[in-house]
Amino acid sequence: MGAVIQNLWAKKGRIKFPGGAALPFWGFASSANGKPQIPGPLIKARAGDLVTINLYNHLKKNISLLFPGQQFIPRPVKENGVFVSYNTPAAPGDCTSYSFTAARPGVFLYESGTSPEEQVSMGLYGALVIYPRGYDDLLSPDYHTAYCGNTGTGFDVEKVLILGELDSRLNMAADTGSRFNMPDYNPDHLVINGRSYPHTLLPDNYGLLSSQPVGSGLGIIPGQRVLLRIINAGLQNHTFRLLGITARVVAVDGWPLKADENSLNATYLKNTITVAPGESYDLIFTVNGQGQYFLHHRDFNHPGKGNRFPGGMATRLTATLFESAGVPAAPLDLSCALINRKGVKLSWKNSSTGEEGFVIERKITGEDNIELLAILDNPGRQEYTDSTVLPGISYSYRICAYNSAGASKHSNICRIDTNNIEQGPEKLTCTTMYGKRADLAWSGSNARGSGYAIERRADNSEDFQTIAEVGPNTTFYRDLSVVNNTIYTYRVKAVFPAGAACHSNECVTVPKAAPLSAPDQLRSVYVTDKSVFLVWDHDSSDENKFHIERKTGAGPYIEIDVVANSQTWYTDKDVQKNGTYYYRVRTHSKSEGFSDYSYELLVNTP
Amino acid sequence: MKVKLRLGATDGWVGTPDGGSHYIWGFVDLTGVPENKLSGFRGKAQLMAPPIVLKVEDEVYLTLTNLGTPDRKGLKEPHTIHLHGFPNQIPVYDGVPEASMAVPVTRDLVYYYKPLDPGTYLYHCHHKPAEHIQMGMAGPLIVRPRDFDPTDIEYKTAYGHGTGTEFDREYFIFLSELDGTIHNLVAKAQEPDWTNYKPTHWLINGRSYPDTVNTTDRFPGQPWPAAVGANVGERVLLRFVNLGFQQHAISIPGVDFRVVAVDAVRLQGLNGEDLSYFKNIIYIAPGQSMDAIFTAPEAPDLYPATLPLFNRNYNKNTLAGGEMGGMISEVRVYAPGTLPPQAAPSL
Amino acid sequence: MPTVNLWATDGYVGTPDGKNVYIWGFTDKEGGAAQLPGPAIIVKQQPYLIPTVVTVNLTNKLAEPVSLVFPGQGEVRVNGQPAQPQYQGDKLVSFINHALPGETITYQVTLTGPGTFLYESGTYPHRQVQMGLHGAMIVRPPDYLGLHPEKQTAYGRNTGTEFDREYLLVLGEIDPGLHQSVEHGLPYDTGEFNPRYRTINGKCWNGTVSGDGDGHLPARPYGSMIMMEPGEKVLLRCAGAGFESHPLHPHGNHARVVGLDGKLLQNCGISGTTDLSFKRFTILTGPGQTCDLIYTWTGPGYEPDTNPIPTRLPQIRKMALAPTGLTMWSGSPYLGVKGELPGEIESCNQIGEYHFMLNSHGVPGITGQGAFPGGMPAMIAVYPAGTLEPHHGMLPTESHTP
Numbered sequence A: 001m002g003a004v005i006q007n008l009w010a011k012k013g014r015i016k017f018p019g020g021a022a023l024p025f026w027g028f029a030s031s032a033n034g035k036p037q038i039p040g041p042l043i044k045a046r047a048g049d050l051v052t053i054n055l056y057n058h059l060k061k062n063i064s065l066l067f068p069g070q071q072f073i074p075r076p077v078k079e080n081g082v083f084v085s086y087n088t089p090a091a092p093g094d095c096t097s098y099s100f101t102a103a104r105p106g107v108f109l110y111e112s113g114t115s116p117e118e119q120v121s122m123g124l125y126g127a128l129v130i131y132p133r134g135y136d137d138l139l140s141p142d143y144h145t146a147y148c149g150n151t152g153t154g155f156d157v158e159k160v161l162i163l164g165e166l167d168s169r170l171n172m173a174a175d176t177g178s179r180f181n182m183p184d185y186n187p188d189h190l191v192i193n194g195r196s197y198p199h200t201l202l203p204d205n206y207g208l209l210s211s212q213p214v215g216s217g218l219g220i221i222p223g224q225r226v227l228l229r230i231i232n233a234g235l236q237n238h239t240f241r242l243l244g245i246t247a248r249v250v251a252v253d254g255w256p257l258k259a260d261e262n263s264l265n266a267t268y269l270k271n272t273i274t275v276a277p278g279e280s281y282d283l284i285f286t287v288n289g290q291g292q293y294f295l296h297h298r299d300f301n302h303p304g305k306g307n308r309f310p311g312g313m314a315t316r317l318t319a320t321l322f323e324s325a326g327v328p329a330a331p332l333d334l335s336c337a338l339i340n341r342k343g344v345k346l347s348w349k350n351s352s353t354g355e356e357g358f359v360i361e362r363k364i365t366g367e368d369n370i371e372l373l374a375i376l377d378n379p380g381r382q383e384y385t386d387s388t389v390l391p392g393i394s395y396s397y398r399i400c401a402y403n404s405a406g407a408s409k410h411s412n413i414c415r416i417d418t419n420n421i422e423q424g425p426e427k428l429t430c431t432t433m434y435g436k437r438a439d440l441a442w443s444g445s446n447a448r449g450s451g452y453a454i455e456r457r458a459d460n461s462e463d464f465q466t467i468a469e470v471g472p473n474t475t476f477y478r479d480l481s482v483v484n485n486t487i488y489t490y491r492v493k494a495v496f497p498a499g500a501a502c503h504s505n506e507c508v509t510v511p512k513a514a515p516l517s518a519p520d521q522l523r524s525v526y527v528t529d530k531s532v533f534l535v536w537d538h539d540s541s542d543e544n545k546f547h548i549e550r551k552t553g554a555g556p557y558i559e560i561d562v563v564a565n566s567q568t569w570y571t572d573k574d575v576q577k578n579g580t581y582y583y584r585v586r587t588h589s590k591s592e593g594f595s596d597y598s599y600e601l602l603v604n605t606p
Numbered sequence B: 001m002k003v004k005l006r007l008g009a010t011d012g013w014v015g016t017p018d019g020g021s022h023y024i025w026g027f028v029d030l031t032g033v034p035e036n037k038l039s040g041f042r043g044k045a046q047l048m049a050p051p052i053v054l055k056v057e058d059e060v061y062l063t064l065t066n067l068g069t070p071d072r073k074g075l076k077e078p079h080t081i082h083l084h085g086f087p088n089q090i091p092v093y094d095g096v097p098e099a100s101m102a103v104p105v106t107r108d109l110v111y112y113y114k115p116l117d118p119g120t121y122l123y124h125c126h127h128k129p130a131e132h133i134q135m136g137m138a139g140p141l142i143v144r145p146r147d148f149d150p151t152d153i154e155y156k157t158a159y160g161h162g163t164g165t166e167f168d169r170e171y172f173i174f175l176s177e178l179d180g181t182i183h184n185l186v187a188k189a190q191e192p193d194w195t196n197y198k199p200t201h202w203l204i205n206g207r208s209y210p211d212t213v214n215t216t217d218r219f220p221g222q223p224w225p226a227a228v229g230a231n232v233g234e235r236v237l238l239r240f241v242n243l244g245f246q247q248h249a250i251s252i253p254g255v256d257f258r259v260v261a262v263d264a265v266r267l268q269g270l271n272g273e274d275l276s277y278f279k280n281i282i283y284i285a286p287g288q289s290m291d292a293i294f295t296a297p298e299a300p301d302l303y304p305a306t307l308p309l310f311n312r313n314y315n316k317n318t319l320a321g322g323e324m325g326g327m328i329s330e331v332r333v334y335a336p337g338t339l340p341p342q343a344a345p346s347l
Numbered sequence C: 001m002p003t004v005n006l007w008a009t010d011g012y013v014g015t016p017d018g019k020n021v022y023i024w025g026f027t028d029k030e031g032g033a034a035q036l037p038g039p040a041i042i043v044k045q046q047p048y049l050i051p052t053v054v055t056v057n058l059t060n061k062l063a064e065p066v067s068l069v070f071p072g073q074g075e076v077r078v079n080g081q082p083a084q085p086q087y088q089g090d091k092l093v094s095f096i097n098h099a100l101p102g103e104t105i106t107y108q109v110t111l112t113g114p115g116t117f118l119y120e121s122g123t124y125p126h127r128q129v130q131m132g133l134h135g136a137m138i139v140r141p142p143d144y145l146g147l148h149p150e151k152q153t154a155y156g157r158n159t160g161t162e163f164d165r166e167y168l169l170v171l172g173e174i175d176p177g178l179h180q181s182v183e184h185g186l187p188y189d190t191g192e193f194n195p196r197y198r199t200i201n202g203k204c205w206n207g208t209v210s211g212d213g214d215g216h217l218p219a220r221p222y223g224s225m226i227m228m229e230p231g232e233k234v235l236l237r238c239a240g241a242g243f244e245s246h247p248l249h250p251h252g253n254h255a256r257v258v259g260l261d262g263k264l265l266q267n268c269g270i271s272g273t274t275d276l277s278f279k280r281f282t283i284l285t286g287p288g289q290t291c292d293l294i295y296t297w298t299g300p301g302y303e304p305d306t307n308p309i310p311t312r313l314p315q316i317r318k319m320a321l322a323p324t325g326l327t328m329w330s331g332s333p334y335l336g337v338k339g340e341l342p343g344e345i346e347s348c349n350q351i352g353e354y355h356f357m358l359n360s361h362g363v364p365g366i367t368g369q370g371a372f373p374g375g376m377p378a379m380i381a382v383y384p385a386g387t388l389e390p391h392h393g394m395l396p397t398e399s400h401t402p
């Protein structure tokens, strides 16, 4: 039997999320000088191997490791009779070592056993995959199987997806040594292998994600048997869907559902699966058609940072008939130019085939940080416009092409500075008044330019559109083309004959109509033992309707009818002798919803 | 066998290790208590509710007596007993007040049932169930197989001779949550809003760690510790019940569970297939029960070895957000022959 | 091959506390208002080896793109091409081809076999699925024959899934705050998701105890009042359309889970068939997942004269009755017997039928707007033998075949 030795250095680091967010985290590095990573290094072993983990603690707190699912008896440490660590810890600056025999194949976690609510949340976890002994021996019946040759777990492509989540507030608190109140835990970053969509699509070891080195995009050939190994390192349940795919669940927690040729076959089919914290599921499937398949979180209330779609725990499988041709070649001849009303336009020559897309990186001269500006998730692109530039700044850009085999070398760097662009408009405010309009005001002058462009974005549409242009001495604009109850985001851009200027700040407003007034003066003008004739006043001019509600005795109000807006009366013919009825009326318009109720009217029938 | 049991419904107080005390409603065992002594049990509700142990074919007459809530005198809450999971029940014995009746203060109702299937069940009050379950009116219930014999290792089983469910020791792992704010509101006679439910304490057998492993001190309202003890090599049956409102994921690193039954049904296919399975995380939903057996692992030179038992939803393992607490307990593995045979579950 | 026409549009649903909540949803009637859940698509699988393709024409009457995904089904084609995710610029908009506002898109869905499935929007699903753009799809086995003792099955003859009646239970939640945000065009933040209503078939208690097509609830056409007779096998098709897991507890008996995500829990091999169905007294249906259950209640057979109940009931008027002002109880412990209830009690009981609750044990899943009852409890009503029409509680064999 073999031996597997893995050294882990626990360290502080920073991780990045789409949109520019970054968080401090704690993770394991695989070398003394290496960067910590989330999840920790994937440890691979064979059944029967002796696994030794040497843990070097470069953090300021005690840490330890637990190996759930292994035949490993932890040695908890207590103070005053209470656990302070579930296993022997390494003190800051110290080292400790754990070893055990990898008893059975499967996919497992290793994770911190000291204040795990904090330390596992901070990123001190990773996966351990144990293979059957002959899994890489062409002649063995166990070749390319997850759980030996007679368990129906043969595969062509294997992918480990470690689900996790992060609550930014916890990371900030732990980083500064303060305590986060765990009952408030409500993660805002959901990750697969430490990355949020669309970063998940980038290849392994993508340079700018040095602490999140593992991608989860999958490129396969139709017909290949895909072994998807999902393990939840988070603190919450996650429901994961394979859209367009029905998979066979072949193992749970590393226990095959068909243990050997004589045991019954308890595998089953699923397309959506809820994975509890610490659980693992091995799924096997094939896809027949070429194309893209999303593997994503079905807990749609957590799509990702800012709770916009798409984001968070999602990745993609791409089935193509031909295997990718390897790492794509670097794009050539990157050039950048200021483009009127657009920002900085990048152009390049695409010299590769078989790329999945391109990544744009940007750096501000004088700063260290290189920003992962955009992922262009489609092949063949030759240009991109960065509309997020600010004035008075010198930018450098470089790009690369990527596919599942990896990222190309970078293109040349192009530099552009916006120094010579005049300061643009600022302090943009927008206000709405009742009645379909939005008023914009800003400050600044555009004496050398040709004026201002007013740009607007509605609701969830992605792009700003220019709705008007005004002269250089203007600082006010009234937008009469709004629709009530729509969210509008405005920005104003100074326009120059020779190129783009920068944008103002953005402001958001929601124009509203005057609220619907409630029907007034509800009265009964004619009451018999068979009918009640009601009348009310309303000054509504829209396409409103009136909703009439009635209550009998102590019962609830029930809507008895709806009438058109021109009709401010109603006859209730469904009444009985000596009845006690209460009525109320409200009006409704499609755009404004319901008004308040009229006051309540009591009617006693004779 | 004819079994007569009596439970009282009343209020009481429980403590958590962060120094908090919480108003509860719950049950207290009145079996065998003379009528003139009943009032002495007012205000003595227990969290978790007293475990009920029955045997297949017992004829169970379970009397519920509503003792009222001495610490909230104005309150006149009726209560019921819902024997959750008993097949072929009829509504008058099912405890749903919208479909039968509830027991007002000072009154009794006798619930009858003849259990035919062994397993781990649960019972709880079904009057305004969100509130009454959260307030503490919930407990575990065991039905022993007909051939159960604790003195014969072949017949000391969860589901009967030959079902592969032999065990040496058995423990309740009764999971629930406590929202301190809601308990406080109820104590002050205010209406909680259930959509704001946000637990502050997570409990095993009615206690929060480290009280869960405290087997020496007495907790009058919470008589059940949750520490699991076994001699090495013994088979330990954990009877999981979840009567909180959240799913939980319980783990004991170093131990492999064999799940033999879920919801009091042995895992068996229609044609008798053995569908018991191994698991390392017990993922359990509210209103479910699970029976899992593990073998106390060898740990030479560590006896008594301590294996932590915790909720893998690590955020639930704190005391109101503070120190380690909540759904944590431990398994203590002793050298062979150290622990004497177990007299009753969880002892 | 069946063709289904759906319109994505908006509408309102009422809640038990008298509010109207703005929804988006599907309707299969041109010009109709949104339904919650969407119309059940019920189709029959073709015999072995003949592919079954359902054509779904979706017309989008909303102001943003809308699409349909069919989890668990086979290939989906649009205009003869395999459906694909849709991007706008560099950003994913839909998991599958969508219809822009005003447009109609045609999906051709190849079925994978019998079972209970979901269909739902694949466009901005964090918003559109919560707003109501979801529904269930039921695929009947090729040999399905209604009211035939061996062929009225969920998964085909000899699969152990015969049933006498069936009910569809689409489980979900409504966060009225989010719906209001959409209605008024305010920012929509699902991170603050706080569902105030848990629903079965779009309804809360006590809308859940009304039958199909209840006149008061026109936007929600499917009842969740489960009616049956003793000993009958009732197929409950549960579909988790919301964002939460719902642990449903049927009183009165365990239910046998026979299918998950529309797949029969059975494996066939050389050595024969392995049955993987399991019995539960609480069935957890996760979000985006489905679960087929078979429930029976036979009862202990108590009769007033020949087999009386073994305890003496107390004087009923001294007990607490009808906690919410209303009871489902007849006043008698016996099936088919109407007892005496105090005059001030209003009983919904018809002929002495038994009522068993089917309630969620989850996070206040049985409260609505924060109070009990509300939310998810539904009722299983067991009627005396021979009193229900044989077809009562049956969904049509096929829903959209001319």
Ligand SMILES: [Cu+2]
Pocket: B009, B078, B079, B080, B125, B126, B127, B132, B137
């Ligand atoms: Cu109660």
Ligand SMILES: [Cu+2]
Pocket: B082, B084, B124, B287, C249, C361
């Ligand atoms: Cu229950």
